[in-house]
Amino acid sequence: MLNTSTTGSRFIARIFLTLCLFFLVINACTIVPDDDTQNGSQGKSGEKEKLDIYFVSDDFKPDEYARNIWKSKVVPLFMEKSTPLEQILPDWHQNSAEAGRKFGYREKAEGSPWNFRVRGKGIILAAHTTSRASTVDIDLFPADGTPDLVLQIGPVFKDSAIRDSLDFISFTDFTNQLEFARLSNAFNKVVRQDVTGNLDRENLKGRQVSFWGAFTQLQDSDQIRVTPVVLTIE
Template identity: 40%
Template sequence: MTLGRTSMPDHAESRRPIACAADNRPSAATGGRGGATFSRRLVVAGLLAVAMAGCKILPIASEDEAAQQRFNGVDYVNKLWDTDVIPVVRDKAFPIETVLAAIEGGLDKAGSEFGHRPAEEGSPWSFVVKGTAVIKEKNTTSRAGTVLIDVMTPKGAVPVTIQIGPVIKGNSLRDAMPFINFQNFTNQLEFAEVGRAFNGRVVSELKTAVDALAPGQTIAYSGTFSLNSATDKILLTPVLIGPAGGGA
């Protein structure tokens, strides 16, 4: 009777050595996967140690320190106001009649003689002017409050709108200052911030004076305006304003 393999194991199979768990552990020497992984980890750890040795750990700046490093337009304007801005507006303003008459003869010619450009050619011309006039109207229904006057030139009366806020439009005060140029600032954001700061300073400085203005009153004023073309309406930002003879 012939016995099946299930009842009588083959002698070759019966002589196969029994492997233990320790025999199945791979090693780096034999090229096992576990050994290769272990070796790679050692290499990575070594590289990280070398990289970290060449690094300099810097502290993270606090929010207060970061704020101090940011540009502050209000501080910039406050530092310039009394020492630079007021002297220009008070002592170097041209009579508005003279400037408007020159503009009627050509904006670029008038600008090169009486005005200032803080940026490249083609940007608006800005002027620092002074004058006296009778207030025709005072408008405060809008937050962009105004008073209206007329300025006489050889070609007739030119209407001029003087801004009294609290909203001041444009950047003529910034742009008319001869010591300010766009190249002085890191970017457009800083330049715009300075413009807003100038307008804000005007509002705070002149609040009491503009509250007292009334139609029919004769005023003296010094301020700035900007023009893209000779036909633009005159929108003047005052720096000094008050009753005529009051030192504006």
């Protein structure tokens, strides 16, 4: 307390330094590029408007989880255990529930739709790319000029067909509905990045396609809407 003026200026210097550091940190933060701008549909939305959702915690890392099992478990399951779609179609058009019992998967019965792991080859009759939930209409070989299914090509994917068709994933293994939903989004994100990310979207009509993927029984229509796990366009 003897020399208050020195203490005072030291104090100011210290504040100044702290402020400098603070701005350095802030700047450092803003410089980091947002490497995934399409993260908007995920649990925590992008930098601009952080939506606070109750119970969304960073402890659970859905992207890591999905990424870790994608090549080792998800893709192999589809390659080994999927049904040619044309084999399902006759039953499906008569009675989708019956087709489910024969070819589908669901973890529990009541109140859950059937999910199907399928594969097929065909030709793209039309591409609908104006909506962010883009799709293509596919006519399976032997082609007859009418579409048999729609294939989702993103960037927005509807439903949880991939998560729900994996027989090694159980809701009981996750803390709550938020984690389980974020996991589904994470699978769809892998599809967006690895499967449909590099499509020549303006040049799809008329091309031949082979796919492995999943679809889920919809409530209000018998449309087959496949999310691809493996996709080749020739």
